[in-house]
Amino acid sequence: MFIALVLVLSGISFVASGDETGACYGTREASAETAQRIASEWPLRASGDPVTAYVQQLAERLREGLDGAGRKRWRFDVARNLAPSAFAAGDGYVVLTDGLVSFVRDESQLAAVLAHEMAHVLEGHFCRPGRQGGRDYQVGTLVQHYDAAAEEEADTRAVELLRRAGFDPGAMASLLRCLASSTPSFRNQLNRRVQALERRGLARSGTVPGRDSPGFREARRLVEEDFKGLESAFDIENAWKRCQ
Amino acid sequence: MGEEGQMQALGAGLGAAVGCGIGALVTRDARGCAAGAAIGGAIAFTAVKINQYQAKQVRSSKADARLYGLAKPVNSPQVKIRKGTSNPTAIKPGQAVTITTDYSLMLPASTSDTKVSESWALKKDGKVLYTLPAQVNERTPGGWSTSAAIDVPKNASPGTYVVEHKVKVGSSYDTDESTFVVKS
Secondary structure, rough: HHHHHHHHHOOOOEEEEOOOOOHHHHHHHHHHHHHHHHHHOOOOOOOOOOHHHHHHHHHHHHOOOOOHHHHHOOOOEEEEEOOOEEEEEOEEEEEEEHHHHHHOOOHHHHHOOOOOOHHHHHHOOOOOOOOOOEEEEEOOOOOEEEEEEHHHHHHHHHHHHHHHHHHOHHHHHHHHHHEEEHHHHHHHHHHHHHHHHOOOOOOOOOOOOOOHHHHHHHHHHHHHHOOOOOOOOOOOOHHHHHHH | OOOHHHHHHHHEEEEEEHHHHHHHHHHHHHHHHHHHHHHHHHHHHHHOOOEEHHHHHEEEEHHHHHHHHHOOOOOOOOOEEEEEEEEEOOOOOOOOEEEEEEEEEOOOOOOOEEEEEEEEEEEOOOEEEEEEEEEEEEEOOOEEEEEEEEEEOEEEEEEEEEEEEEEEOEEEEEEHHHEEOOOO
């Protein structure tokens, strides 16, 4: 459970057997292979599913603030899983769980996660040769790499994306703070990321909370409807109480 | 009509009457009454129960991996519905429909089996009429086919019914939909 929580804001997934996924020249092929594997193994919401369509729209709002290569096509898949999680798989492909849609406190926080994952691609984290430092985690049959420096870069870029798209730029820090208070094993890592944002003056809230769009509210309602009757080991309510 | 069929029909009749009363009270017009009756009609489905529940492993873990290109063991239990079906797809009121869920269960290499929850919900016009009790059983990894027969009441209203198939293991769950039509 705690691993899943931390993965909410960790970034980069690689096909476990791949050997060139860290190199830019192989990114497109590796991303396509990852997407194919996820489609055959993971319970994904269909592309026409209203929750997936909403997430794609939310990402589109973030994309509109980008220039040049950032305006490329982005693809977001939503996996059915009660545990909140998200990761980028290179070449504009991002996967998140519907547990994340249920977990976030507001739409800006969900946008912050999407922006963070987009930032991994925009910052060229998939183009760096090798993967020195950091830690690997397995997610399904994929290997996910966590590197503190890359995470801080992605957090910083995400705040910029949030501001450009009119979301609360403080949502990135507020979500990290909550994760830090909910996951003792990763508290230090997450707190360091909050402190990095604070040092750069990027942790302050810029808008009044409670401006969730009807699309967000409907997506969350649909997810919670699907969650009815499903027992979860993940206690979202208490996780948020700890963050207040 | 068997004893159980009579019970169901009676339940539907009472449901429709009570529903009409509720509708009329709430909205004081004929449309309200119709809506109330529809709610009452749905009550008949509370008599639905699972008959002939069956589950069998239809693919070994290796066969499932070959068929769907699964590369290596997962690190936490994962489920994916391959197909949900209702058969036959068109019936008359009072007949039975067999609902079947075919799914893949993936488990970590160190886990030989785990508890899986399988459930179905019956919907019409976007509303849940009835949720069949979840079946929770130990399952080994591979492909599973689980099915149940549901008796559609003799007074079920005509139209398209949607069956929501749902399977859950750990935090992973999946859903699929199939449909059948009740003809007048």
